[in-house]
Amino acid sequence: MSSSVPLDEFVGGLYRSFGPPKPMGGPAPAPDRPHFFLHRNFLGEQDLAILFNTKRCRYQCKFCALPFKSSREWIPEDAVLAQFRYVLEENKHAIGVLERVSVANEGSVLDETTFPADALTRIAGAVRRLPRVRKLILESRLEFLRPERLRELTAASGKQLDVLTGFETLDEDLRERVLGKREPLDVFLRGLDVAGEAGCELTAYVLFKPEPTMSDKEAWAEAEASVDYLHEHCAARGVPLTVRLNPMYVARGTQWARRVEELAEYRPPRLSDVIALAERKRAQGIAVYLGLTSEGLSDEQMTYRGREDFGSGLVKQGILMNSDGSVGSRRHLLPLADAGESALAPAAKG
Numbered sequence: 525m526s527s528s529v530p531l532d533e534f535v536g537g538l539y540r541s542f543g544p545p546k547p548m549g550g551p552a553p554a555p556d557r558p559h560f561f562l563h564r565n566f567l568g569e570q571d572l573a574i575l576f577n578t579k580r581c582r583y584q585c586k587f588c589a590l591p592f593k594s595s596r597e598w599i600p601e602d603a604v605l606a607q608f609r610y611v612l613e614e615n616k617h618a619i620g621v622l623e624r625v626s627v628a629n630e631g632s633v634l635d636e637t638t639f640p641a642d643a644l645t646r647i648a649g650a651v652r653r654l655p656r657v658r659k660l661i662l663e664s665r666l667e668f669l670r671p672e673r674l675r676e677l678t679a680a681s682g683k684q685l686d687v688l689t690g691f692e693t694l695d696e697d698l699r700e701r702v703l704g705k706r707e708p709l710d711v712f713l714r715g716l717d718v719a720g721e722a723g724c725e726l727t728a729y730v731l732f733k734p735e736p737t738m739s740d741k742e743a744w745a746e747a748e749a750s751v752d753y754l755h756e757h758c759a760a761r762g763v764p765l766t767v768r769l770n771p772m773y774v775a776r777g778t779q780w781a782r783r784v785e786e787l788a789e790y791r792p793p794r795l796s797d798v799i800a801l802a803e804r805k806r807a808q809g810i811a812v813y814l815g816l817t818s819e820g821l822s823d824e825q826m827t828y829r830g831r832e833d834f835g836s837g838l839v840k841q842g843i844l845m846n847s848d849g850s851v852g853s854r855r856h857l858l859p860l861a862d863a864g865e866s867a868l869a870p871a872a873k874g
Contacts, residue, residue: 544564544843546562547820548562548575548817548819548820549593549819549820549821550820551577551593551594552577552607555577555595555599555600556603556606556607557577557607557610558575558610558611559575559576559577559594559630560574560575561573561575561611561614561615563615563618563622565846565847566624566813566846566847567813567847568847569659570618570622570624570656571623571624571626571661572618572622572624572625572626573626573628574607574608574611574626574627574628575628575629575630576604576607576608576627576628576629576633576639577594577599577603577604577629578594578595578599578633578638578640579595579598579599579637579639580594580595580596580630580631581594581630581631581632581635581638582631582635582637582638583706584704585690585703585704585705585706586703586704586779587704587731587772587775587778587779587780588775588778589775589776589778589821590630590819590821591630591631593630594630594631599640600640601640601642601643604640604643605646605647608643608647608650619654620656622654622656622657623656623657623659624657624659624660624661625651625654625657625659625660625661626661626663626688627644627660627661627663628661628662629663631663632663632664632665632668633662633663633664634662634664634668634669634670635664635665635668644677645676645677645680648660648677648680648683651681652681652682652683658683658684659684659685659686659725660677660681660683660685660686661687662677662685662688663687663688663689664687664688664689665690665715666689666707666711666712666714666715666719667711667714667715668715669687669715669718669719669722669724670718671718671721671722674718674719674722675722678722678723684725685722685723686724686725686726686727686766687719687724688727688728688729689715689727689728689729690705690728691712691728691730691750691754692705692730692734693734693747694709694749694750694753694754695734695750696708696709698735702780703731703734703780704779713757716757716758716761716763717761719761719763720761724763725764725766726754726763726764726765727765727766727768728754728765728766728767728768729767729768729770730747730750730751730754730767730768730770731747731750731770732744732747732769732770732793732797733746733771733792733793734746734772736772736783736784736787736790737787740793740797743797744797744801747769747801748801751769751801751805751812754767755810765810765811766811766813767805767810767811767812767813768812768813768814768815769798769805769812769813769815770814770815771795771814771815771827772792772793773792773818773821773822774790774822774827775818775822776821776822776823781826791830791831792826792827792828792830792831793828793831794828794832794833794834795828795829795831795833795834795838795839795842796833796838798814798828798842799814799838799842799845802814802845813845813846814842814845814846816839816842816843
């Protein structure tokens with residue numbers, strides 16, 4: 525950028541290009557480059573988030589467009605390691621302050637048919653050399669968790685492992701018919717057993733308004749029930765939980781988007797509702813943060829930005845919540861005070 529550009533424009537351009545607003549919807553330019561990376565403040569900690577460019581996720585969930593940009597072909601270990609080297613080189617001036625490293629591939633890094641197992645082991649071993657990093661986050665469906673593999677990665681990294689996963693909703697009908705998760709709750713819970721056995725933490729996505737015909741009131745109730753279900757089951761297994769509450773957006777080209785096109789009165793979630801639910805759950809002792817991005821995969825009017833409550837003040841409030849370090853997952857091991865034993869079973873669909 526030219527030195528003749530006014531200083532405030534120069535700073536604003538850098539922020540848009542390299543800060544949290546930087547684009548993330550496009551594919552990587554080459555096999556030795558990741559799809560996306562970002563050094564960010566995450567719940568009060570310095571996190572390096574990396575979306576690796578690997579073979580695409582084997583699942584094609586009806587609401588998710590992320591696999592569309594990933595490779596249909598196997599990307600070998602040396603290329604994946606080159607991606608990691610590139611990210612570290614790009615962030616070398618911040619490497620001494622990192623407290624977390626988040627490893628994802630828009631699928632499951634523990635699925636060895638998409639992410640080279642030896643590459644993940646070597647990345648975990650390299651993270652050991654970052655003394656301030658205390659946690660290694662691995663994105664994966666829980667069906668790919670194996671106790672011995674998780675212990676191997678813990679030993680290699682010397683860090684606390686946190687498994688990042690898409691739970692989405694406790695409603696079995698929504699999970700299969702509407703979202704196409706192909707992950708029954710019993711499969712999810714068996715994976716959660718493994719996470720508890722291996723001493724892992726869990727970060728889980730919950731969708732706000734996964735069914736496009738839901739009213740705002742119904743969307744709130746469904747999301748709250750899903751958060752409470754996760755919290756109770758993690759507490760029963762001693763698994764520290766953090767929830768990412770994701771306001772649903774319409775991802776272009778998906779089956780879910782085609783369904784929305786048939787609805788004349790579709791309305792995305794209200795960000796004010798999402799923030800209010802997150803605040804309520806935090807007050808009850810559950811670690812919650814917000815998914816504020818549509819990952820470059822949606823038109824603005826098909827996100828919370830298209831609702832009447834939207835404003836820059838709400839987004840700022842959400843950003844401040846996500847940088848707030850006062851809520852830590854290690855504090856969240858006890859059941860909700862008003863929850864009974866029935867909370868451990870899926871809620872009946874009303």
